[in-house]
Amino acid sequence: MSLSSVNSKKVLLVEDAIAERMRLRAILEREGYQVLEASDGESALSLLQGQTMPLIVSDWQMPGMSGLQLCRRIRQDKAHNSSYILILTGRNSREDLLEAFAAGTDDFLPKPVDRDELLARLRVGRRLWQLQADLSKQNEQVRQALERETQARAQVDAELRAASELQLELLPAPRCDFKTLQLVHLFQPAAGLGGDMLNYIELNDNTVAFYLLDVCGHGVASALLSFAIAHEIGEMFSSAGSADNVIPEQVMQRLNSRFLDRSGNARYFTMVLGVIDQSSGKVRICQAAHPPPLLQRQNGQVEPVAGGGLPVGVFERATFESSEITLQQGDQLIIFSDGLTECEDPDGTQFGPERLSTRLSSLRGHSPEYVLEDLRAALVDWQGQDRFIDDLSIMIMARRVATQVPQFEQTLMSQPDEIADTVDRLGEWLSTQGVETDLAFQFCVCIAEALNNIEEHGYGEGRPGPIALNCRVSSDALECEIHDQAEPARVPDQVEIVPGDVESSRGWFILKSWMDKLVYAPAITGNHLRLVKFID
C-alpha cells in the first residue's frame, strides 16, 4: 500500500490504565484524530496486523509487554518502519532515553501527559509521516518511469539486433567463386547496423555485377536507406532482361533520380558499381564520390581506378560516367568504404590511401582471402582496438590465373561422415598428383584434425554449417585453405602432449608438428585457416 493514501491522522493508542486511555482518546478525537485503542502490547500488535499506522502512542510501563518491547516488535516488521512512535513515561534518566531510542522510539512525552504537548508532538509525527509518504510516492514514480524506459530500451535493442541480422542476410556469401573470378568481402558495421551495403551478382554465366555503397552517417536511418537501395538495384538487375542492358552509369543515374533527397536532410550516398566480363576481364565501372577502388596488378603494382563523380541523391541533374579497366589474370580489384582509409590511430592519424597502396603492393601474389584478412588485421593494429568506429566494408575481386596449379575444392557440411569422405577423396587426389604417400598421409591427417576441430568447437553438435576447403599442390608446397562460418574455433597457443591422456589437444599438436605454416584468422564473416606443408 502506498503511504500517501493513508490518513495521517490515524493513531494507535496503547495504554493499560482505562481512565488515562479514555482521557487521551477524548483529546485526540476532539482534534479530529481517528483513534484505535489497545490495553496491552499483544492486542496492539494484532491490531497492527495488516494495516499501516502513521502514529503510535504507547505507555512504557504496562503489564506483560512493556512499551519498549512493543516498540522493538513493531520495528521488526518492515511494514511499520515509517510509523511514528511516541512513548509516554515517567522516566527521564539518560540511560532510559538511550535505551528507548535504541528500541526504535521516535520521541517521548513525560507523564502526566500535557494535552498541548501531546498534540504538538503528534504534529511533528504527522509532518515526518507526510514527508516519508511524499518521498516514497516520488520513488515509486521514478521506479515506474525507469522500468518503462528499460523495457522500451530492451525493445529497441532487440529490434536493432533483428535489423542487423537482416542486414547480414542481405549480403552475399563471404566468398564466391565464379568462372574466372573469386570475390570475397568484409562487412563490419560500426554499431551493429550500418549504412554500408555491398553485393556481387551473377547476371549471366559470363557477367558479374558488383557494387559497394556507403550511405552518409551510420545507424538506423542510414541502414534503412541502404536496404532500400539494395532492393532497388536488385529490381533493376532482374528487370534488365539481359546483362547487356545493365550499364553502370545508367543504373547510377536511375538511382540518383529514385533516391533524390528532397527533404533537405542531406541524405545521400557514395558508391562504386561495375560490371565485369569474365572471359575478357573487362570491367565497366562507375564511381559516385566514392574512394577510388585500387587495382593490384599481378606484378605487385597498385593503381587507383581513374574516374569519379558526384554523390548519389544530391543533385537532380547529376550525370555519371563509367571508366573501363581490364582485370588481367592474377590481378585483384579492391573496393572499399572510407572506413578503411579514414581509420584513425589513437593520435588521430588516418590510415590513408598511401599506406593502403604500400600494403597492397607487399601482398602481391596472395589470395584475396589472405589480403582481406591482412587488411583487417592491419586496421585493428592501426587503431589499437577490435571495434571499428566507422562502418567498414571491403570487397576484393580477383581474376584467377588460367594456368592454374592443380586444386582440390570441396564444400562440405560439418559432420564426421562428410569430413571422412572429403579426407578420403583428398588422399586419392593427392596420389593422382604424384604426392608421396607419407607426405600425403600427414597432410590428410592435419586436414582431418582441422575439420574435426571446426565440427567440434566451431559449430558444435547439431549445427552442421558449411566448410569450404581448397587444396593446392605446387612444386614446393602442399597448401590448404579452410573457410567456415562458425564461432571462432578454439586454437590453443601452446599444446603439450601427455602420452597416455585421452583428452589432450592431440589434434592441434599433430597439426602444429606436421605443418610448416598455420595461419588462423577469425573474423565476423567466418574463420580462415591456412595450412602449408613444404615439400623438401
Added chain:
Amino acid sequence: MKLTHTKLGDALVATLPERLIKANASSVRDELKAFIDQGNSRLVLDMSSTEFADSSGLSVLISALKHAQTSNGEVVLLSPTRPILSLLELTRLHHVFQIYEDVNVAAAAS
C-alpha cells in the same frame, strides 16, 4: 561396425578398420569396451590394415588401454602400418603401447 576378432590363447585379437577416425571412433570404442567387459581384458589390436587414423582414432586406442588396465588387462598393437606408426611416434604413444610384428608374441605379451 563389427570388428573381426579371434581368440588366441588368453588373448583376443581384434582387427581394426581401414580408417580409425572421428566418424567411427565411438562405435569402435564401444566394441572394444564390450570385449573387455566380456572378460577379454587382454587385447591385441591388429592395425595391419589400418591406413588412416586421426586424433579421435588414437583416443580410441588409449581409452581401450585404460579400460583394460582397470581389469588388470593389457592392450598391445600389432603391425601398425608405417604412416600410423609415424603418427604414434609423433604423439608419443609408442611409449604407452607395446607394439609387435608377430601375432603370437603379441598375444603372449598382452
